[in-house]
Each structure stands twice: as structure tokens, then as C-alpha cells.
Amino acid sequence: MIHQNRRKELLSKLDNNAVVIVSTNSEQKRNSDVNYPFRPDSSFWYLTGFIEPDAIAVFSKNDYSIFLNPKDKTKEIWNGKRLGVELAPKALLANQAYDIDTFLDEIESLVDKDSSVHFDAPTTGGWKDISSTNILNESISSIFKNKIRPLNPYLSEMRLIKDPSEIKNMQAAANLASKAHIKAMLKTKPGLYEHHISAEFDSEFRNGNSEHSYPPIVASGENACILHYTENNKILNDGDLLLVDAGCEILGYASDITRTFPINGRFSEPQKQIYEIVLNAQKSAIACIMPGEKVSTPHEVACDIITNGLIELGIMDTSSDLSEFYMHKTGHWLGLDVHDVGTQVIDDEYRIFEAGMVTTVEPGIYIRKSDKIESKYWNIGIRIEDDVLVTNDGNHILSEAAIKDLKDIEHLMSNQ
């Protein structure tokens, strides 16, 4: 029902006779005859609730057709059950279902002469996607030509505002990942390897019937200054920090959390100084998230605090560029995709926060070796990231169970 309501709401934003075509992913080859674990396309999942690979939904005000893989005894024995053409209409609340291989034969008959066709080329590969040529995109472009209109701008606006069922899943994803971060702090000690800490997240997520929402970053010492470090195989050295950026997925909805903590359980004085700047920037950025505030404000607030903090410590002088130490944005939308859909800017102006939006808040400071900087600060990389829901009267930190105050972390890790 929830998916039917979403299709209805989407159509209400389009022309009266508009037709929407949206497709999901195909399985992707990892090597030889081994595939990557399958993950449905987020927009397709959002509108249909259907999680098998190779499917296309076509719907308008009066009609909903679903194209999907047909039942196949052999393939189902080898690869798992399929819903099939016969059961699909009832299960998915569609008017009719077709074998996906008949898509090109049927599609023209499902679109009236004066209808517009809302469709965007799949970005992650889908049905008959062959290297750089997407057959679905090519076919739809050649059949419907100038009747084609974009879909994503309308859909992204809808996906940007989360409904209560989506928020429930995101809270569950944040809770599970927060628990895993606490476990990681308790497990961490000098002499273990980054992959041992990574394994805590694998175990916690799988035990919660969940998956990673992106490859985790478990970066000790200087590795923390590599933003997308995923080797996760170095030894944990006494005196270094460990930066962990890891989140999971519940029914498709992601969490995305980063914590940075001392491998031996005690922050050194220079680490403390940098940590307090990042934490202050993060808390201050979160404090200004509320309906009516510009979405650019958290980043501005975080940049000011980090700039002043680094100048005070003599790491940066007024003329240096902040991007040497803080080179990414303070947040991004979060939802079915970790970097979720939705624009930041409308008509050349930053938009304002609205209740139901979920953003990450993740300032950081990364200090690489440099003759211009006192050596006690070298190789300190710190990021603190929470998932924040905009509520009617302010915000709620979905990931608040993951402790982040310096004293709380030291206290937790002293009980190992």
C-alpha cells in the first residue's frame, strides 16, 4: 500500500496523462561466474517494493504494469525463488505483469499517443546493460523521442522527505551501527589489525540481519588522512588514533557514522586539542539544523570553528587554505542511498531544512606531515559523523547512541 501511495503522489506532481518508466538493477559480475550481492535500485524499490533483479515498472493514473523475470524451475533451483508473472499483479498491486523479455514488444501499447514519458537513464546498470550502452535507455529514447521528460527531479523531492516508516528504518539502521561502533571501541587495542575491528562491524551487522551500506573505512594513524581508505589491513599502533566510518542498511535505509578514538584508550594532548575542535564544530553544526534554516549553515558554522581552532594552535595562519586540512563538505542527504538524492540548491539559492529530511553532519581535520607544522600534530586525522533527522521543532540525532564525548570514550575504553 505504501508503494501504491507513493506512485499516486508522484503522478499527482506530473501531467494528467503522464507515464512513468522506472527500472531496477541487474546482477553485476564480480569475477568468472560469481556475482556481487544484489542490491535493488533505490528509486525502483521506493516505488514498487519489489527486490528482484531485472524488472521495469510502467505506471500512469489508470494503469500499472510490471515487467519481471518469469518463473524458471532450473534457475530457481540454482539462484532462488522468483515471484513470477502470474503472482506479480496481486503481490505488487499491479494491473498486469509481463515477462521482462517482452518489454520492447509491449511498451508502445502502454503509452497513449498524447502522453509524456517520465524516464531517466539508469545510472548503475540495469536490464540489458552492456558496457557503455544501456539498451533500455537507447530503446526508450528511440521509441518516445521528444515525449521524454525527466523523472528524477520529482522523485528526488519525494525521497528527500522521509515518512514515518522510512524514519523507523533509518533509526533502526543508526541504532545497529551505533552499537557496532561501541563494540569496536571496546575491542580496539594496540597490536590488533584494522581488519579485526572491521570484523566487529561485519559480525554486528550480520547478526542484526543487516549489511554494510558502503565499504567501511577503518583507518589507523596516518591512514585516517586518506579520505576513502578501505585497505583496512594495517596494524594498530599504540599512541595512534583509529578513525572508523561504517554504517549499515535496514530494508534499504542507510546509516553512516564515523567515530575517531585512541587505540590505547587515552587521547594524547595534541590529539585532544584537535578532537575538541572537531567535536565543537560538529555539535555547533548540528545545533543549527532546524526547519527554516539554510542547508548551507552547518558547513559554514563548522568551517568557522575549524579555521579559528587551527589558527589558535598555530597549525594554520590566516592566509592558509582551510581545504588543506578540511577538504570535504560537512554533510550530505541520507536515505535509501548513502549519498541520497535531493538538491541543496533551488533557483541558485541554498534551500532550507524541512521536517523529514535526514542529513549527515561530519566535519573533520586531517593533518599530514609537513615542515610547516609542529610534528606532534602529524598524521592526526579526525572525523565525527552523525545522522540527523530534521523534526518540526529542531532535530533528532538518530545516531546519538554512539558516544563521542572525549571523556565518555576514555571511560568506556578504560573498562576493557
Ligand SMILES: [Mn+2]
Ligand atoms: Mn557520510
